[in-house]
Amino acid sequence: MKDNNIEGRLLVDQRDLKFKARDVQVYYGDNHAIKDVSVDILDKTVTAFIGPSGCGKSTFLRCLNRMNDTIPICRVEGDIQLDGEDINAPEVDPVQLRARVGMVFQKPNPFPKSIYDNIAYGPRIHGLARNKAELDEIVEQSLRRGALWDEVKDRLQEPGTGLSGGQQQRLCIARAVATHPEVLLMDEPCSALDPIATAQVEELIDELRQNFSVVIVTHSMQQAARVSQKTAFFHLGNLVEYDDTDTIFTNPQDPRTESYITGRIG
């Protein structure tokens, strides 16, 4: 029923489909955190997950690259497909999945290593570069994509932890980009940043859309409105509404969505 509902409403072109999630359930021990979530995430699109605290949007995001595997009491059910392949299939190694689905976290978390090594780490462990020159190339390209190259090109050997908060977060984005992922998951990437750094990261997200599918969890409705083309509203573990961002913010179908965006719940 829900399947028909979503596909009927979105008329998704299957070629643009990146993630297809159906009836996803997440349990933390006995706590049913995500209930029957079905969603389609498109390529070359920014999808925003919004909703009040504890509504499960971050939890669902972490299902998409199986980061929930690291939490022992967490159990995920349902079908999540990346390019038509079930990511929870027993033969799937989450390591390979995460190389294709990069992640940026709430708090900037650069490795306590040099800027260069931060970017080069992913390509190194995945064997993406055959020699130093290729690796240098990847590092430069990734830092350019992370809109950080001009600021750090003269001090690549300095520790990444010495950068400002906004620079650190862009470093983390560049690090995620360096493994050539297809999807970038961002879990409230701007919540620890000041307004100027936030604006820079938002601008960057808009640029990243040309090459990647971006999924961003955010507390800020303004941010969702600014950067995303699609928006999903979560409430109490349910996906209440998923539609074009413009529609969600101007003409929400569900009364709960309307209450949230007008500031009455959340």
Next chain:
Amino acid sequence: MTDATNDPTHSGGGRKSLYVQDPRTKRRAAAEKRFRAYGIGAIATGMLFLVVLITSIVWNGIPAFTQTFITVQVALPEEKLDKSGARDLAVMKKVSTFGYAPLVDTALVAALDENGVENPYPKAKRLRALISASAAAQVRDTVLANPDLIGTTQEFRLLASSRVDGYLKGRVSRDSIARDKNIDAEHLDIIDALRTAGLVKRIFNWDFIFGADASESRPESAGIGVSMVGSLFMMLVVLGLSLPIGVAAAIYLEEFASRNRFADIVEVNISNLAAVPSIVFGILGLSIYIQLMHLPSSAPLVGGLVLTLMTLPRIIIPARAALTAVPPSIREAALGVGASKMQTVMHHVLPLAMPGILTGVIIGMAQALGETAPLLLIGMVGFIATNYPENFIEGFMSPNSAMPAQIYEWSKRADPAYYERAWGGIILLLVFLMAMNILAVLLRRRFERRW
């Protein structure tokens, strides 16, 4: 806001002056003052004990680092030492220390005559109370090492006996020797005279640091060097086993093991093992390593194995704490770029936890270095460590003692000269412990700078 009753506008009472403390504030201020006084008192008490400890150790132990020597000219006649004149070492070795002792006696008599010191003893042998029983062996060793000396007269610096040494250090007085059969007041007169002549001197005693233990009757020539080597080999065993095993166990428990009842049991048992008295590990080592596996007793290998058992939980616990202290965001970052669990641990978590782990390892090693009780049970106490091991393997396998065991052994012996040496040994042990702690700090700093 929350403390509405203190707000005069709400309580209805008149506005109070800030200059006057209300009783409640006074009580709180007094409580804080009392607590500060307790704290200062506690620290002062601790410092006092530390000062007393260090002072007494230094006061008692420093004399062990100097030793009294008597300089004499010893004639080395060919007819006594090498009748054939062929300088054949095998033949020369047949002359034992009994052959050399009279030469030393003669030299002493000559030294007294030369310096105009009155010699009350008709028999030269009585002068032997002045010098160590090892003096003749000292001369013999020199001659055998260099046979060309035969036929000449050489200057020797002979070790004085422990009574003479004690007299110079103030341990032995004319009153205290009244009932001592080893030495007479006349001997002390001779020493006083020779001292004026500049032949008796107290100099720094390297042999105490590098030498071997000696029998009960020769405290003046006992050193801690060989047992230091024993301790070194034990520490090599402890480091070589407990570092990899302890760190691997800590990593497995902290990063890989699933949280279940079994993990809980393991965890509780590790904590309990850290509190088990060390003598229990000693008897365990005795039954398993010596009685069951027939490893040589008194060997540093066995000592090291026993101390490893004791050290492991003391390394695993701080290593786990160091791993837990690495922020989870680092693990997420590594997993997020597609590192495997193993890569996450080896590339990121372990290097960050390394300073903490190393501190734990070095402190565990320092505890093991000072441990005596388990060594009692595997025969590393009471053994007189007279020889340096010949090679690396021997170092692990041949019987030896350890520094704390040697100190314990010396403290048991009757001669007060050994008491002084026990204190000196403690100084050396503390120097090593301090060196290890400084190493821990340096390593920690070095690793921290890299990140």
